Amino acid sequence: MLLASIMEVCLKYHTDYLTWTGFWLYRPINNQEVEEKEFEAEATTIVFHYHSSRKMEGAVRVQILSQAGISEVPSQYIQPPENRLTPISNILTSLSCSNVPAIDLSHEKESVIADIREACREWGAFHVINHGGYGSRMLVSSQNDTVLDWRDYFDHHTLPLSRRNPSFWPHFPPEYRTLVADYSDEMIVLARRLLRLISESLGLRASCIEDAVGEFYQNITASYYPPCPQPELTLGLQSHSDMGSITLLIQDDVGGLQVLKDGEWLTVQPLPDAILVLLADQTEIITNGKYRSSVHRAVTNASKARLSVACFHDPAKEVRVSPASDLVSQSSPPHYSSIVYGDYVSSWYSKGPEGKRNLDALLLDT
Ligand SMILES: O=C(O)CCC(=O)C(=O)O
Numbered sequence: 001m002l003l004a005s006i007m008e009v010c011l012k013y014h015t016d017y018l019t020w021t022g023f024w025l026y027r028p029i030n031n032q033e034v035e036e037k038e039f040e041a042e043a044t045t046i047v048f049h050y051h052s053s054r055k056m057e058g059a060v061r062v063q064i065l066s067q068a069g070i071s072e073v074p075s076q077y078i079q080p081p082e083n084r085l086t087p088i089s090n091i092l093t094s095l096s097c098s099n100v101p102a103i104d105l106s107h108e109k110e111s112v113i114a115d116i117r118e119a120c121r122e123w124g125a126f127h128v129i130n131h132g133g134y135g136s137r138m139l140v141s142s143q144n145d146t147v148l149d150w151r152d153y154f155d156h157h158t159l160p161l162s163r164r165n166p167s168f169w170p171h172f173p174p175e176y177r178t179l180v181a182d183y184s185d186e187m188i189v190l191a192r193r194l195l196r197l198i199s200e201s202l203g204l205r206a207s208c209i210e211d212a213v214g215e216f217y218q219n220i221t222a223s224y225y226p227p228c229p230q231p232e233l234t235l236g237l238q239s240h241s242d243m244g245s246i247t248l249l250i251q252d253d254v255g256g257l258q259v260l261k262d263g264e265w266l267t268v269q270p271l272p273d274a275i276l277v278l279l280a281d282q283t284e285i286i287t288n289g290k291y292r293s294s295v296h297r298a299v300t301n302a303s304k305a306r307l308s309v310a311c312f313h314d315p316a317k318e319v320r321v322s323p324a325s326d327l328v329s330q331s332s333p334p335h336y337s338s339i340v341y342g343d344y345v346s347s348w349y350s351k352g353p354e355g356k357r358n359l360d361a362l363l364l365d366t
């Protein structure tokens with residue numbers, strides 16, 4: 001079971017390994033994209049180096065803060081009141097929710113397509129189960145006014161193969177690198193399959209979204225959210241929609257991912273062996289807004305660490321993305337201006353996500 005295995009190795013890496021080496025390699029810096037750097041066990045120096053060379057106060061692994069047993073989070077992690085959760089003492093007690101739809105991919109194709117159409121229209125997110133037997137990138141800035149996420153994460157560049165260099169990845173536990181590579185290979189197959197079904201659910205030719213995206217750039221991000229002493233003041237990951245085309249996410253059984261639906265934050269109940277599908281911004285552009293990307297965030301809790309593994313599928317930086325010509329006509333004008341994906345990413349990183357502001361900036365007056 002690849003899903004279970006990938007969670008397990010990532011968790012083992014976080015709990016057994018990071019705990020004693022005490023570092024986090026890819027702590028984000030200055031709203032810039034973080035390049036993969038050669039993995040090395042002495043990465044404490046790298047974090048330290050970021051601190052001193054970029055005057056980054058406070059960018060320590062939150063796991064360290066959590067383990068130190070602090071009762072109040074440092075001020076950089078405190079969200080402005082409008083972003084905080086409704087006042088509840090323990091997020092874990094509030095996990096009852098209407099869950100995102102679960103779609104069984106082993107069902108007959110026409111019914112799968114109908115379910116996907118409904119889920120994409122209503123939610124922009126859905127679970128897939130029986131997805132073929134397989135089986136968590138937000139940057140923060142060093143500026144003082146930026147609120148930090150209560151999250152540590154590790155990013156792997158996995159596709160195209162020319163970007164995949166497992167020697168940059170953790171080497172513990174021993175099966176780590178092979179598993180991440182296998183997982184990447186399985187997820188690209190599933191992502192393509194889903195994008196074909198999503199295209200068909202709009203009456204488009206199956207390859208329409210894939211053709212618009214071109215070669216897939218895949219990244220896999222494992223996110224670790226340690227217990228947080230003040231969950232009501234913090235977020236594990238601030239509100240955002242993902243930049244690329246489609247995200248496939250698995251989470252452990254703790255729960256904490258929320259999707260915004262009809263103005264309300266709903267917790268996505270973890271579903272064993274299911275993969276959560278999140279439509280991302282380029283799919284919203286390509287479908288000319290027929291399907292919207294999912295706005296989501298992660299909340300923290302005071303007692304349990306949480307792990308998620310997100311697999312992102314993005315266009316190449318030089319690809320120009322625009323609404324599919326089949327969805328544009330005189331009676332249905334384009335709702336978004338076209339954009340070179342690399343420019344979209346740069347603007348995202350320079351302004352930050354804040355929900356969907358980067359996508360909203362492309363909306364045309366129609
Ligand atoms: O941890 C999660 O469940 C969400 C992760 C996520 O949304 C992201 O990395 O973009």
Ligand SMILES: [Fe+2]
Pocket residue numbers: 137240241242296
């Ligand atoms: Fe996300």
